[in-house]
Amino acid sequence: MLPLGPQKSLIVASNRLPFVLERDASGEWRIEPGSGGLVTALVPVLRDRGGIWIGWPGSVESDEGDIEQILERATRRSPYQVRPVPLTEEERDNFYYGFSNEIIWPLFHDFQTLCTFDPEYWKAYEAVNRKFARVIAAASRPDDLIWVHDYHLMSVACELRCLGISSRMGFFLHIPFPPVDLYVKLPWRLAILSALLDYDLIGFQAQRDRRNFIHCLRALVKNVKIEGRGRVLTALVGDRKVRLGVFPISMDFQAFARDAASEDVTRRCQQLRADLPDRQLILGVDRLDYTKGIPDKLKEFRHALIRFPELRERVTLVQVVVPSREEIPEYYDLKTEIEQLVGRINGEFTQPGWIPIQYVYRSWERNELLAYYRAAEIALVTPLKDGMNLVAKEYCACRIDESGVLILSEFAGAASQLAEGALLVNPYDVYRVSDAIYRAFTMSAEERRSRMRKLRSTIARYDIFWWVDAFLKAEVGLDTSERVSG
Ligand code: GDG
DSSP: OOOSOTTOOEEEEEEEOSEEEEEOTTSOEEEEEOOSHHHHHHHHHHHHHOEEEEEEOSSBGGGOSSHHHHHHHHTTTSSSEEEEOOBOHHHIIIIIIIIIIIIIHHHHTTOGGGOOOOHHHHHHHHHHHHHHHHHHHHHOOTTOEEEEESGGGTTHHHHHHHTTOOSEEEEEOOSOOOOHHHHTTOTTHHHHHHHHTTSSEEEESSHHHHHHHHHHHHHHSSSEEEEOOSSEEEEEETTEEEEEEEOOOOOOHHHHHHHHTSHHHHHHHHHHHHHSTTOEEEEEEEESOGGGOHHHHHHHHHHHHHHOGGGTTTEEEEEEEEOOOTTSHHHHHHHHHHHHHHHHHHHHHOBTTBOSEEEEOSOOOHHHHHHHHHHOSEEEEOOSSBSOOHHHHHHHHHOTTSOOEEEEETTBTTHHHHTTTSEEEOTTOHHHHHHHHHHHHHOOHHHHHHHHHHHHHHHHHTOHHHHHHHHHHHHTTOOOOOOTTO
16 A cells, blocks of 8 residues: 555546446446546555545536436445536537647647647636636545646646645646747746646656756746756745656556456457468557557558568558547548558558558457457557557557567657667658568567567566556655656
8 A cells, every 4th residue: 555644535637537428329328437547557546545536527518417416326336436527518629629639739749730829728728727626626635635637637736726725736747748949839838837836746757758847947937946866856946846757657567468368369369360371460559649640650661561572461550540539620631641541552552362451440349459469460659759658568568478579659758668679760760660660570589579578577567556656655755766767
């Protein structure tokens, strides 16, 4: 159990509650408990300490009515309580689609040209952060630990302080923090930076993100002093003392490895292998998002087929694209672009008995995903920018026979931990990526094993439970001054 002090409960706030709430065919609401890594890791702490998860249930107020009741029923036996933060349709549009996904998401991933700096979005962002703060204030006791997640909620601590809440508050940014030259384009750059300084601890995925944040502090805020070294530094800003930590997020390594070895997954994996005799399977798994660099990846795969003709009929790229934010025009256009590229490349290279790209546009059942992780000799993970990228880690966890090659973008947060075992590439460099595909294809079994062993040992050590533990220890001010190797 974590040494958080006897009376401290944990209050977790994230944009979405850890539930999937959907209407079934008959129009009735259905609720499924979340199964992501964050939920898995936090549930034991919430169970031990008692705690509350606060977030938007994903519907808008006009849908409301029975949602509160559904949540209440669904969580009656859950180890933690849930408090919904309802949003109006306008709030969803301006706060979620607007400020969060048309400003912060593109800007923080270096896509400044996709930003729409609409002042109405900012007003909604402030208002919704205030709304979250009110729900948190009403639900928490003075000694509770408050842990806020991600870019939708950067101003929550500031709003809580205005309400007179003095509890310890931590914030974890799941996405990258941009370089100062990009950050300064944000019209509300100072408001957001100062709001973040109201947290006691700010956690970043990688050193790159913390370094950018410190550059921004130095450029925009006066009298900044940074003290300490290692995983957690202290920023002294005026009379504020804020800890700045690097905590690369991960997944439940043991659960992935165990489930990958299950009978179901093993059977399905054998089937997949039997369908691709004498062929290496290259796997790409990405949410539909311009940050994931899917069109670039397809072009690079094509380039590899042109430069290295021996790859033809010997490799198959299985590219899964998980539907996401399709109601936003950029995402719809991206889907069209991907589909056209897949069609063009398959049209150019297909031969009897061999189609170079198998394209899947849907989300797989977990076991299907695990079977593909196990069956694929090569994973091609080439985001243009990514906070961490859990697909890269999950792939390695599922390589229970210690084979497999991970080709990884140097702009994924995961690259800072996995540089030794992975083949790191610049996802914009068509030659580098096509070389890496060929190198992976021809890599000896011995080299594959030695690289995969290193990858798996790092990921097993710094798993999701390590992550929760390290963050919460830093939040309560315990020493976490180890070197930032994880
Ligand atoms: C954000 C940051 C950061 C994917 N396809 C299927 C499926 N998935 C699951 C994977 C993985 C998750 O989705 C994707 O996680 P990522 O980390 O790769 O990417 P984002 O969704 O963009 O996440 C990212 C993360 O937050 C955590 O901090 O790493 O940088 O952008 O877990 O397994 N799951 C199933 N079927 C699929 O087809 N069941």
